[in-house]
Amino acid sequence: MKSVYDLLDKVLCQEPLTKEEIDEVAQSVKDTKPGNDKDLAMLIEILGASGAIEHRKVVEQFLYYPTDPWVSRKALDVLCNSWSLTKEYLNELKMFIRGVEWDNFEEIRLGAISHAGDYLSREYDKELLQLLISVFEDLGKSDHQELLQSVVYRSIALAIGKDWLEIQDSREVEIFLRYKEFDRIDLSVIQQARNM
Incomplete structure (x- = not known):
């Protein structure tokens, strides 16, 4: 087999x-064992980028991979994106x-929030939208959660039908949240989502 890097570059x-x-x-993905899995995330990404959906069950089994949350994030990215x-x-x-x-750095959570926004931009799911609103509001009560909260904001904006170009930049929103400059954030996005 070619190197993992060569295959990833190719796809x-x-x-x-x-x-x-x-x-x-x-x-190679099937044969992976915890502790001997340094290339696993890349291998999963290769399967995803190659369109090898016939190997869905192989990828799916890594949605829950507590020894390396980045592997779970890649499995989620492949299945959803x-x-x-x-x-x-x-x-x-x-x-x-x-x-x-076990998602210590909230890698999977960030990916899931992002995928939820993309999904809600095409499909309506009240429970999923309400969950995002709840997470946005709960994160506002915590310190140092501005990055996560800004990603939730973007996902909610997509859910209410905003175009990518209409949505405030996530980095900008993150800074405004950090410094409590709420008047510089279009919070009507959250209100519109509540009314859906």
């Missing part, structure tokens, strides 16, 4: 992998948005 440059390469990558299967993973998405104790 990210939109060069198709051969069936043999895809099968080798899938087998690369393969557009968000609707089939709404329960997992909601669980990750609420937070799991």
